[in-house]
Amino acid sequence: MPAFFKPVALAAAVLMAFAAHARALEIRIAVLRADAPSVSGLPISRLDLPPPDLGFAGAQLGYEDNQTTGAFLGQTYLLTTRTVAPQDAAASLQALIADGYDKVVALAPHDSLLALSDAAGDAALLLNALAPDDDLRSGACRANILHVAPSRAMRADGLIQYLIWKQWRRVVLISGSHPEDRALADSYRAALAKFQARIVSELEFEDTGGARRTDTGFAQVQRQIPQFTQKLRDHDVIVAADEADVFAAYLPYRTWQPRPVTGSAGLRPVTFHPAHEAWGATQFQTRFEDLTGRRVREEDYQVWLALRVIGEAVTRTGSADPEALRRYALSDAFSVGGFKGQKLTFRPWNGQLRQPILLSDGHLTVSVSPQPGFLHQRSPLDTLGLDRPESRCTAFEPN
Amino acid sequence: MRPLLPATLLLSTLAAAPALANKVFVSNERGNSVSVLDSDTWEVIAEFPAGNRPRGIVVSPDGSALYVCASDDDTVRVFDTETYEELRTLPSGPDPELFVMHPSGNPLFIANEDDNLVTVVDVQSRQILAEIPVGVEPEGMAISPDARFIVNTSETTNMAHFIDTTDYKIVHNILVDQRPRYAEFSPDGRKLYVSAEIGGTVSVIDMTGPAPVLADTIRFDVPGVLSEWLQPVGMRVTRDNAHLFVALGPANRVARIDPATDAVTDYLMVGQRVWQLALTPDEKFLITTNGNSNDVTIIDVDRMQPIKSVQVGEQPWGVAVAPD
Numbered sequence: 001m002p003a004f005f006k007p008v009a010l011a012a013a014v015l016m017a018f019a020a021h022a023r024a025l026e027i028r029i030a031v032l033r034a035d036a037p038s039v040s041g042l043p044i045s046r047l048d049l050p051p052p053d054l055g056f057a058g059a060q061l062g063y064e065d066n067q068t069t070g071a072f073l074g075q076t077y078l079l080t081t082r083t084v085a086p087q088d089a090a091a092s093l094q095a096l097i098a099d100g101y102d103k104v105v106a107l108a109p110h111d112s113l114l115a116l117s118d119a120a121g122d123a124a125l126l127l128n129a130l131a132p133d134d135d136l137r138s139g140a141c142r143a144n145i146l147h148v149a150p151s152r153a154m155r156a157d158g159l160i161q162y163l164i165w166k167q168w169r170r171v172v173l174i175s176g177s178h179p180e181d182r183a184l185a186d187s188y189r190a191a192l193a194k195f196q197a198r199i200v201s202e203l204e205f206e207d208t209g210g211a212r213r214t215d216t217g218f219a220q221v222q223r224q225i226p227q228f229t230q231k232l233r234d235h236d237v238i239v240a241a242d243e244a245d246v247f248a249a250y251l252p253y254r255t256w257q258p259r260p261v262t263g264s265a266g267l268r269p270v271t272f273h274p275a276h277e278a279w280g281a282t283q284f285q286t287r288f289e290d291l292t293g294r295r296v297r298e299e300d301y302q303v304w305l306a307l308r309v310i311g312e313a314v315t316r317t318g319s320a321d322p323e324a325l326r327r328y329a330l331s332d333a334f335s336v337g338g339f340k341g342q343k344l345t346f347r348p349w350n351g352q353l354r355q356p357i358l359l360s361d362g363h364l365t366v367s368v369s370p371q372p373g374f375l376h377q378r379s380p381l382d383t384l385g386l387d388r389p390e391s392r393c394t395a396f397e398p399n
Numbered sequence: 400m401r402p403l404l405p406a407t408l409l410l411s412t413l414a415a416a417p418a419l420a421n422k423v424f425v426s427n428e429r430g431n432s433v434s435v436l437d438s439d440t441w442e443v444i445a446e447f448p449a450g451n452r453p454r455g456i457v458v459s460p461d462g463s464a465l466y467v468c469a470s471d472d473d474t475v476r477v478f479d480t481e482t483y484e485e486l487r488t489l490p491s492g493p494d495p496e497l498f499v500m501h502p503s504g505n506p507l508f509i510a511n512e513d514d515n516l517v518t519v520v521d522v523q524s525r526q527i528l529a530e531i532p533v534g535v536e537p538e539g540m541a542i543s544p545d546a547r548f549i550v551n552t553s554e555t556t557n558m559a560h561f562i563d564t565t566d567y568k569i570v571h572n573i574l575v576d577q578r579p580r581y582a583e584f585s586p587d588g589r590k591l592y593v594s595a596e597i598g599g600t601v602s603v604i605d606m607t608g609p610a611p612v613l614a615d616t617i618r619f620d621v622p623g624v625l626s627e628w629l630q631p632v633g634m635r636v637t638r639d640n641a642h643l644f645v646a647l648g649p650a651n652r653v654a655r656i657d658p659a660t661d662a663v664t665d666y667l668m669v670g671q672r673v674w675q676l677a678l679t680p681d682e683k684f685l686i687t688t689n690g691n692s693n694d695v696t697i698i699d700v701d702r703m704q705p706i707k708s709v710q711v712g713e714q715p716w717g718v719a720v721a722p723d
Contacts, residue, residue, distance in 0.1 A: 068535050072558060072572040283536050287513070316574075337577045337578045
């Protein structure tokens with residue numbers, strides 16, 4: 001048994017006596033990962049190869065954090081994790097619900113998530129820790145899904161606010177040819193219009209397939225990218241929309257004009273990264289690394305946060321009922337800490353968790369959005385993503 | 400000779416009067432140093448190295464020793480308050496951040512953020528007396544005036560844990576708001592205040608019954624300041640129980656609360672990201688550490704207004720004042 005289990009076990013032992021007078025409660029949480037086959041095969045950089053326990057490692061830490069609190073309150077958390085093919089997700093969810101796992105964190109792409117929502121009905125609460133699609137927070141929203149992962153619009157707004165703060169208003173948008181790239185490019189176009197930056201040129205990088213890596217690949221790339229970017233009009237910055245991870249990583253240092261690259265490479269809008277230390281995040285990083293032996297990925301943080309959302313709602317309500325937890329999470333009383341320097345709360349109109357977006361150069365936190373000066377009558381966090389008037393979601397409280 | 404004696408005594412008493420100045424020690428988290436101020440002139444009279452990332456800071460009751468949590472050294476460093484030389488180090492457990500000293504001067508109770516532990520260290524024998532498992536990310540530490548309980552707050556578990564000082568067992572847990580940073584007893588021990596940085600509140604816990612009970616929640620509201628930035632951290636209560644002061648972090652203000660009613664009566668402008676507080680022994684002055692403006696603000700308690708700010712080292716974090 002690794003050393004990190006000891007405090008939990010000890011705390012539990014010490015507190016047996018006090019647990020007795022509290023109401024015993026069992027909280028069953030599942031994490032369901034529906035891995036879609038990657039569009040493009042391997043990532044461009046081998047540093048981005050997904051670890052086998054992607055997301056589940058964050059679940060384990062969230063479980064332990066919840067259980068430490070639970071030990072003081074006479075509450076026992078149970079965690080189970082499943083990896084399934086997207087077409088099997090719904091059946092797997094039904095089996096989980098039958099076993100009493102009615103709080104389910106989903107790492108599932110758009111269509112699988114909607115299938116899970118249909119399968120869950122009123123019987124389970126889903127927490128979306130992956131799918132970034134804006135329609136899931138708008139016209140296609142579902143009452144049984146809370147979104148812990150930010151939308152594409154939230155990330156795009158977070159990045160573009162920083163470009164405005166820097167006065168980098170002349171933007172080149174380079175997008176990939178896959179549907180998710182085009183969706184991301186749409187989010188960037190909307191953000192650029194919203195914050196009044198200007199697109200001076202747009203380019204599409206067409207994915208023609210072929211092997212991702214060859215031993216001398218860099219020599220070709222070094223010649224291709226300058227040519228690809230040669231005809232661009234004068235600009236301050238490049239925004240790359242490459243969710244499929246096909247080309248963006250090749251842009252920095254290789255463009256015809258020396259301009260910073262942002263978006264899917266260079267300065268990236270992220271939920272978390274392993275160098276983030278502010279607001280007590282260092283403790284999270286060391287806890288995670290001690291537990292897993294690797295650095296945290298965004299999916300791990302998002303699953304950890306989803307478990308903390310459940311844990312916090314359980315702690316405050318004393319209930320494990322999914323509907324009671326959902327109601328509490330969407331209420332004004334709810335907040336959860338996520339090492340972002342302020343409380344995180346849900347938007348009651350579409351079930352999206354409000355959260356700051358980190359801007360990372362891969363090495364350090366460069367900035368955190370919302371940027372100073374971007375104001376909102378409710379919360380500066382509502383300058384990121386779909387605001388109440390923009391969301392067409394009707395499954396939640398009446399607007 | 401004999402008649403002269405009282406006169407000499409009188410003289411020395413008079414001479415001592417202006418010399419009642421106290422040393423104020425400020426830990427500079429980023430500067431890896433401690434700044435020393437004179438509470439009479441409010442000038443910096445010394446700055447000395449204090450290990451890596453000094454945060455929690457306390458002076459022994461006899462005024463001779465200064466204890467500093469050197470967080471990145473995983474140790475507590477003990478300095479002579481006259482010479483500023485390091486006397487010894489104490490084992491602290493990993494990443495010590497805040498600690499509280501037994502009123503007798505021994506032992507020291509240390510919160511270890513990384514290990515979900517409170518470590519009890521004998522400052523004389525330098526032995527670890529106990530390790531107490533608590534919630535996730537333990538931070539705030541307080542001891543009741545009768546020394547019966549140590550209180551620890553855990554930032555991710557969001558609880559105040561009450562630890563019996565006779566057997567080091569947790570005897571009560573009280574849920575508070577998000578990310579509790581600091582705990583402070585009223586001087587009569589009848590109330591415990593717990594500040595919640597992310598929750599934006601101070602929980603008032605009634606200690607007069609058989610078990611502690613959450614009695615009230617103090618909230619803050621400053622026109623023109625986003626509620627997100629009202630983040631309560633360090634706190635102090637005056638001995639006469641007339642004032643509770645709460646540092647509000649990035650709101651750059653200290654709140655004054657009437658402990659009789661738990662009502663906020665004043666917001667005092669101080670430096671940027673105000674973190675911890677200390678009172679001079681006569682309680683005429685409150686000193687605030689302002690991490691982002693690299694200074695401390697001196698507040699005149701009677702006039703209830705800031706009178707001076709003094710530049711110290713980089714990112715001042717904690718503050719402790721030597722006794723008379």
